[in-house]
Amino acid sequence: MLLAPRPTRCPTNQPLGAVHPFLIARFVLEPGAIHVWCAPVAASEFARGRLAALLSADEQARAARFHFHRDRDRYIVARATLRRLLGEYTGVAPDQLILRYGPHGKPELDHPESGRAIQFNVSHRGEYALYALALRRRVGIDIEPLRAVSEAQRIARSHFTHLESRLICEATEEESRERFFRIWTRKEAVIKAVGTGLSMPLNEFQVTDNPERDTSWQVVRVPSQPDAAWAVCDLTFAERYRAALCVEAGPGELFFGRVQTADLSAFDTLGLRPILA
Numbered sequence: 001m002l003l004a005p006r007p008t009r010c011p012t013n014q015p016l017g018a019v020h021p022f023l024i025a026r027f028v029l030e031p032g033a034i035h036v037w038c039a040p041v042a043a044s045e046f047a048r049g050r051l052a053a054l055l056s057a058d059e060q061a062r063a064a065r066f067h068f069h070r071d072r073d074r075y076i077v078a079r080a081t082l083r084r085l086l087g088e089y090t091g092v093a094p095d096q097l098i099l100r101y102g103p104h105g106k107p108e109l110d111h112p113e114s115g116r117a118i119q120f121n122v123s124h125r126g127e128y129a130l131y132a133l134a135l136r137r138r139v140g141i142d143i144e145p146l147r148a149v150s151e152a153q154r155i156a157r158s159h160f161t162h163l164e165s166r167l168i169c170e171a172t173e174e175e176s177r178e179r180f181f182r183i184w185t186r187k188e189a190v191i192k193a194v195g196t197g198l199s200m201p202l203n204e205f206q207v208t209d210n211p212e213r214d215t216s217w218q219v220v221r222v223p224s225q226p227d228a229a230w231a232v233c234d235l236t237f238a239e240r241y242r243a244a245l246c247v248e249a250g251p252g253e254l255f256f257g258r259v260q261t262a263d264l265s266a267f268d269t270l271g272l273r274p275i276l277a
């Protein structure tokens, strides 16, 4: 694997000046660190065939059940890339990794030595997949392409808190769309970190009370999870996408890396950069 230090955009809503000048490019998770990887989900048919071979039998069966080829292909590349990243962190061959699933479908590592320690989460949409990894703390990540959502106000009124819904409904059109996606991705990141999926009502917790004053890390209280503390931050890694990360046990030291190409013969990663969030 090639680890080449090259400039990358600051993935949080911090100004570029806040990016640490040094690169660290190792697949080693220190306690307190959160690694976020961004990878493309496009691959040639040839590459995809080789990537599919890294999937377990149940993953291959799931791939075969997708109705649309586009969804199947994206699932194969995103899952194979997940296996390759986890392989780097655990030292286990990607096709030998065993994943298990929580009661609401959250994938986890099923390896006694590293599985309990390494927590991860994945989101894929459009051209990208995002991966979050951390040690002994749950993580959740969500990515959405920025787009017009005709029912945004109705969704906000039905699924967001009263204040969040007001922030969306009372804003100008452009502001309203920005706020909707910030709140949506943050909420999705929270429910994915907790692992409940949409079985937890999205209006149970609030992810912003003033978008103008959102800090890079926002502490979120989830009433049904009184024993855990959660923090969210936005990830701005590509112009037309919005994304958010949620971590258990408060803010952490954030690192961001890019996988250049999903192709098996050229699994090319740009070094992880520390971000002072």
Ligand SMILES: CC(C)(COP(=O)(O)OP(=O)(O)OC[C@H]1O[C@@H](n2cnc3c(N)ncnc32)[C@H](O)[C@@H]1OP(=O)(O)O)[C@@H](O)C(=O)NCCC(=O)NCCS
Residues within 6 Å of the ligand: 075, 078, 079, 104, 105, 106, 107, 121, 122, 123, 124, 125, 140, 141, 142, 143, 155, 159, 184, 188, 191, 192, 193, 194, 195, 196, 197, 198
């Ligand atoms: C998992 C969930 C929470 C989010 O899924 P999503 O936003 O559609 O898709 P994402 O790409 O962000 O996440 C999918 C990945 O999350 C992971 N995942 C699955 N279940 C999960 C769970 N309970 N908790 C955390 N992660 C989960 C898997 O890795 C999955 O990838 P895979 O399909 O390749 O296996 C899902 O429960 C869901 O149905 N979401 C609906 C989204 C929605 O309608 N939101 C409205 C907000 S206004």
